[in-house]
Amino acid sequence: MSKEHPFVINEKTVIFHPAENSLLQQNAEFLATYVEEITGKNLKVETLSHTTPMNCIILNLNNTIHQKEGYELIIKPEYAMISASTEAGIFYGIQTLRKSIPFTTNYADIELPAAIIKDYPRFSYRGMMLDVCRHFFPVEFVKKYIDILALHNINHFHWHLTDDQGWRIEIKKYPRLTEISSQRKETVIGRNSGKYDGLPYGGFYTQEEIKEIITYAERQYITIIPEIDLPGHMLAALTAYPEFGCTGGPYEVATSWGVFKDVICIGNDQALQFLEDVLDEVTDLFPSQFIHIGGDEAPRDRWKKCPKCQARIKAEKLKADKLHTAEDHLQSYCMKRMNKFLETKGRKIIGWDEILEGNVAPGATVMSWRGTEGGIIAAELGHDVIMVPDNYAYFDYYQTDDLTDEPLGIGGFVDVEKVYNFEPIPAQFTNEEEKRFIMGNQANLWTEYISTPEHAEYMVLPRMAALAETQWTLPEKKDYQKFKNRLLHQMNIYKRKGYNYGKHLFNINAEYTPVINKKTINVSLSTIGKSTVYYTLNGIDPDISSKKYTQTLQLTETTTLKAFTIREKEGKSKVYQEEIRFNKATLCPLILNTEPAEKYKFKGAITLVDGLRGKDSPASGRWIGFYGTNMEAIIDLQKKPKYPGFQQKLI
Secondary structure (H helix, E strand, O other), rough: OOOOOOEOOOOOOOOEOOOOOOHHHHHHHHHHHHHHHOOOOOOEEOOOOOOOOEEEEEEOOOOOOOOOOOEEEOOOOOOEEEEEEOOOHHHHHHHHHHHHHOOOOOOOOEEEEEEEEEEEOOOOEEEEEOOOOOOOHHHHHHHHHHHHHHHOOEEEEEEEEEEEOOOOOOOOOHHHHHOOOOOOOOOOOOOOOEEEOOEEEEEEOOHOOOOHHHHHOOOOOOOEEEEEEEEOOHHHHHHHHHHHHHOOOOOOOOOOOOOOOOEEEEHHHHHHHHHHHHHHHHHHHHOEEEEEEEEOOOOOHHHHHHHHHHHHHHHHOOOOOOOOHHHHHHHHHHHHHHHHHHOOOOOEEEEEHHHHHHOOOEEEEEEEEOOOOOHHHHOOOOOOEEEEOOOHHHHEEEOOOOOOOOOOOOEEEEEHHHHHOOOOOOOOOHHHHHHOOEEEEEEEEOOOOOOOHHHHHHHOOOOHHHHHHHHOHHHHOOOHHHHHHHHHHHEEEEEEEOOOOOOHHOEEEEEEEHHHHHEEEEEEEEEEOOOEEEEEOOOOOOOOOEEOOOEEEEOOOOEEEEEEEOOOOOEOOOEEEEEEEEOOOOOOEEEEEOOHHHHHHHOOHHHHHHOOOOOOOHHOOOOOOOOOOOOOOOEEEOOOOOOOOOOOOEE
16 A cells, blocks of 8 residues: 555546457446446546546556456556456456445545555456256346356356256257257245146247357356256256157156256267257357366166166176276266267366266366365366365355245355355365366355345355455465455445345354353354444343443353344344353263264364254254264263262263
C-alpha cells in the first residue's frame, strides 16, 4: 500500500483498451458494466492513444508478466492500470478491481487507495460442475451460472449432460435421445420414498443452444468440459435404443435416484459405435481439449451374464487378477477404446476415479471424488489429477449442521470453512515432480434434490468463494478469519446481483473445547464481521439486554446456551441454541479398544463424553464411526466401584 492520494472514479473516468484488440475491448466493456452495477456510473470505453491519459482505467498487454493468467494492478492518483501478458490475465485483474470497488447508492465518486497488486493463480485448472440431468436448468440459468463462475475466477465449467434420469444434449444422428431419453414419466418424491409426483419431466439443449452457451463462456475465459457418462449411467439412452443394452430391454428412463444395473453392452460393436458417434458430435460442438467420459458407478452384473460381453472378454484376453475381475478389465477396455477414438480427434479424456479399477487408459486425467486416495494413486502412476473429494467439494451436501429450515439436500455436511481448508496437494507429495500431477480442484453440484435455479444458487454460494481461494491462493497465504471479513463484501455483490446465497456465516458459530483435567467445557462464540454477540445460559431467548459475549465461556454443569447477533443491514440473526449436558461420564478419561474408521475419526474418543449430542449428519463431527468390528469404550468414572474388582464399561 502507498501513502499517495487515491484514484477517484467519477463520471469523467474513461476505460481505455489497446486498438485492434477485440478481446480487450470486450474486457473493457465488461468492466464498464461492473462499474455501473456497483456505482451507477456509466463510464466511456475508448481506444488507448500513445500518450498516457489522466483520470482513466487502462488495460495493458505486457509480455514481461510471465504467468499466463497473472496480472498486475497499479492504482495511482492519476489512473488505474491492469497489465497482463494475456487477455485472460487482464480479465482476472478486472475481477479484482470489481471486487475492490465499494458499493454506493447515491452515485457518489469512488476512491480507490493507491496500491500495487501482483497476482496469479496457483492452479491452471479451476473447476465447478453442474449436473443438469437429474433436474434440467434452462439456457438463461446456465449463463447465469457461468457469470457466477467468472466472478470467482473459475476457468472450467464441467457440464454433466447425460445420466439415467435424462439425456440433455441433442445428437443429430440419434434423434430418439432427445425425443425419448430426455423425458421421464415422473420423479420420485424426496429420498427414494417410493412415492412419485406423477408429473412428466424433461428438457434438453439443442446444438445451437450449446454453441451459444460455449461462446458465452469463452467471452469470460471459461472452458466448458462436457461429460457423457459411460458405460454406466446410460439407462436414459438405453430407453431410446434398447439394442445397445445387454438384455435388450425394455428399459425406462429412471424416475428415482441411485445406481442402475443396466449399462452399455461392451460386447456389442454397434453399442460401441453408438458411443463413438455421440462423442464425434460432442467434439464437433465443444472446443475443449478435455472430454469427460465418466466411468463411475457401472455395475458389472449384466456383463457377467451377457454372452457378447463374455465373448469380448475372451477375444481381448481379459483376465481377473488379485485386484480386479475380468469385468473390471472390460470396463477399462471400453474406456481405452473411447480414449483412442478421442485421440484421433485431438482430445484427451477425464474420468472419475473408478477408471483406476482395471488398467487405466494411458494419458487419462483422473477426477478423484471418493476422497483423495484415487488421486494419489493416479498421480503415482503418472496421471494428471483433479481433486474433487466429496467430503470437501460436494455442494449438494448441507452447508450447515443445523438442518432446521434448510432445503432438502443429499446429506453430508460441507460448510464454508471446510471448503476453505481443503488442500488439493496431498501432504505426502513433498517434491515438485509429484506435485505437478495435481492440475487443480473443483466442486460438484449434483441435482437430485435441487430442482430450481434459486436452490442451485443457494447451494453454491458462498461456498464457491471458499473454493476459489483453494484454487487460486497458496496455502501459506490463506487466513480463514481474513477471508470471512472479505466475504462480507463479496456477499454484497451477490445481493446486488440478486443471487440467492446461504447466510449461515451471519449466524453464531460456537466452538466447544473439553478440558478434562478441569472438568470444564470451554465455549467460544463468533460471527462474521464485528457485530456484538448476545447470549443466555438459562434457555431464555436472548435480546439486546442480555449479556454481551466478550470472552470464552467455561461451563461446568448442564446448560442451555442461546446466542444471536444483530446487524444494521441483515437484521437479527438466527438464534443459536445448544444444550450441553453433564452426567457421570462427562469429561471422564476414556479409552477406545477399537480405532474409528479414518473417514469418521473427527475429534476422536472425547466425542463420546464431551457433553454434546450428535447431530443429524455424522459429517458434522459430532459422531465417530466404526467399520467391520464391534466398538468398545472404557470410561474411567474416577469413583471407587461399589464392588471390588468391578470395572464399569460403556459398550
